[in-house]
Amino acid sequence: MSKVFITTSIPYVNAEPHIGFAMELAQGDALARYYRAKLGEDQVFFLNGTDEHGSKIDKKAKETGIEPQKFVDRITQKFIDLGKALNISNDDFVRTTSDRHKKSATDLWRRCQKDIYKKNYKGLYCSGCEEFKTEKELVDGLCPVHRTKPEPVEEENYFFALSKYAPKLRELIESDELKITPELRKNEVLGWLREGVQDISVSREKLKLSWGIPVPGDPDQVMYVWVDALSNYITGAGFPDSHEKWWNEETLKIHVVGKDILRFHAIIWPGLLLSAGLPLPNIIYAHGHITSDNQKMSKSLGNVIDPFSLIQKYGADAVRYYLLAKIPWDDDGDFSSDKFQAVYKGELSDNWGNLLNRLVVLGGKSKSQISDLKSQNIGSNPELAGFRFNNFIEKQITELARINREINETEPWKLITSEPDKAKKIIEKWLQDYYQISQELSFVAPRSFEKVEKAYSTGQAVQLFPRVEW
Numbered sequence: 001m002s003k004v005f006i007t008t009s010i011p012y013v014n015a016e017p018h019i020g021f022a023m024e025l026a027q028g029d030a031l032a033r034y035y036r037a038k039l040g041e042d043q044v045f046f047l048n049g050t051d052e053h054g055s056k057i058d059k060k061a062k063e064t065g066i067e068p069q070k071f072v073d074r075i076t077q078k079f080i081d082l083g084k085a086l087n088i089s090n091d092d093f094v095r096t097t098s099d100r101h102k103k104s105a106t107d108l109w110r111r112c113q114k115d116i117y118k119k120n121y122k123g124l125y126c127s128g129c130e131e132f133k134t135e136k137e138l139v140d141g142l143c144p145v146h147r148t149k150p151e152p153v154e155e156e157n158y159f160f161a162l163s164k165y166a167p168k169l170r171e172l173i174e175s176d177e178l179k180i181t182p183e184l185r186k187n188e189v190l191g192w193l194r195e196g197v198q199d200i201s202v203s204r205e206k207l208k209l210s211w212g213i214p215v216p217g218d219p220d221q222v223m224y225v226w227v228d229a230l231s232n233y234i235t236g237a238g239f240p241d242s243h244e245k246w247w248n249e250e251t252l253k254i255h256v257v258g259k260d261i262l263r264f265h266a267i268i269w270p271g272l273l274l275s276a277g278l279p280l281p282n283i284i285y286a287h288g289h290i291t292s293d294n295q296k297m298s299k300s301l302g303n304v305i306d307p308f309s310l311i312q313k314y315g316a317d318a319v320r321y322y323l324l325a326k327i328p329w330d331d332d333g334d335f336s337s338d339k340f341q342a343v344y345k346g347e348l349s350d351n352w353g354n355l356l357n358r359l360v361v362l363g364g365k366s367k368s369q370i371s372d373l374k375s376q377n378i379g380s381n382p383e384l385a386g387f388r389f390n391n392f393i394e395k396q397i398t399e400l401a402r403i404n405r406e407i408n409e410t411e412p413w414k415l416i417t418s419e420p421d422k423a424k425k426i427i428e429k430w431l432q433d434y435y436q437i438s439q440e441l442s443f444v445a446p447r448s449f450e451k452v453e454k455a456y457s458t459g460q461a462v463q464l465f466p467r468v469e470w
C-alpha cells in the first residue's frame, strides 16, 4: 500500500456541528497527517463533506422562510468553519448539492441500474414531518415529534436489490477483506447480515421529496438518501471521470464514521459499489459517542458542548488532544469541563509544555547544539494505524513523564558542574527523545509541534499551552 484515501462521514446539515463530529474530524486528520509523514504529502487524500438534501431540510428551510439552498449554505459554512478552527488538513470538501456531486450520484445510479427495479413501497408516513417513519422511530406507535399516528401510505418507488449482495458482503467482512473495526462493530454488522438483509427503497415520489437529485430517466422520482449521500465519497475521488487515481484496488481506502451510521456504510454502501463494479473501501472505522458529564447531550438539559467556544478558549490542539486521548477509540466517552481542565494543565501544560522549556534551558547550560537533535524518523505506529488513538497518545505521554522523572532523579544541573561531558550526553538524549515524541504527537497537535520546532531552531523557550483563566 503506497496511497491512502481517508474520509470522514458527511453530517446532515439540519443542525449545527457538535463535539462528536469535531472528534471525527480530529481522528481523520490525525490519520491523514500520520500517513502523509510516512508515505509523502501527495500520497494521501483526506476528504470531508456534507449531506444536504432530504425532506427534513426542505421543511426546516420552509419554516425559517428561506430557500433550501440558502439554508444549507449557511449550515454547511459552519462545518467548513469547524474544520478550519480545528486546523483540519482536508484536501477537499464535497457538498451533495454541488453539480459535480449530482453528476457522480446520477452516474452511480446508472451503473447500479441492473439491480434497481420499481415496486410498491408501503410505509408509515407522517405528514407533519413529511417523511416515512420506520417502526423503530415511533414511540408508542406515534411520531416522536408530532405525537400523531402516521398514516399507512403506498407508493411506487425504486428499490435496490441489496439482498443479492448479502452473502458476498458477509464473506468479505468475515475475512476482513472489508475490515470493520473495532471487532465489536464487526460482530454487530455480521449480526445484521445474519438477521437478513432486505432490498432497500432508493427513491421517493417527487411530491414527497422535492429537495434532492432526480432519478435519471424518471422526473417524477427523486433519489432517496442512499445513492445521493453515500456517493459523496467517490465524488471526492473524482468520480465518474477521474476517480481511478484514488478509488482503486491499490489505495488503502478508509471511512471514519460514527457507530450510529455504521449499518449504512458497512452494508448499503459496499452493496452499491459491488453492483456498480467499483472497488470497495478497505476499512470502516466506527467510533463511539460523547456524553457531557456522563449524560446524553441535549438542548433541554443545557449540557451541549459547543466546539467553537472550546477551541477559541483553549486552542485547537488542546481540543483535538482531549478528544483523541480521553474518548476511548472503541467505546463511548465523556467530556466534562473539570476533566478537560485537568488534562490541559497536567498532561499538556506541565508534562509536555513545561518539559520543553526545562530541556531548552538544560541544553543551553550543557552547551548542546539543540538544533542538531531533531531526529527525523517517523516511527511505525501500530496504534495509530489501528485507530487506537488513546493508546497511541498514552504511550507518548508516558514517555514524556519518564523524561520528567529522570530529570528530577538525575539532577542534571548539579551534574553539569561535576561531570559536564556526562551531563551533556544525558541531556542530549533527552532532547532527542523529546523531539521524537513531539513529532509523533504532531499528528494530534500539529501547532504545538511547530512551536517545538521553533524552540529547537532558536534555542529559545516557547509556551506550548499557556495558562488559561478557567
Ligand SMILES: [Zn+2]
Residues within 6 Å of the ligand: 126, 127, 128, 129, 130, 143, 144, 145, 146, 147
Ligand atoms: Zn412527525
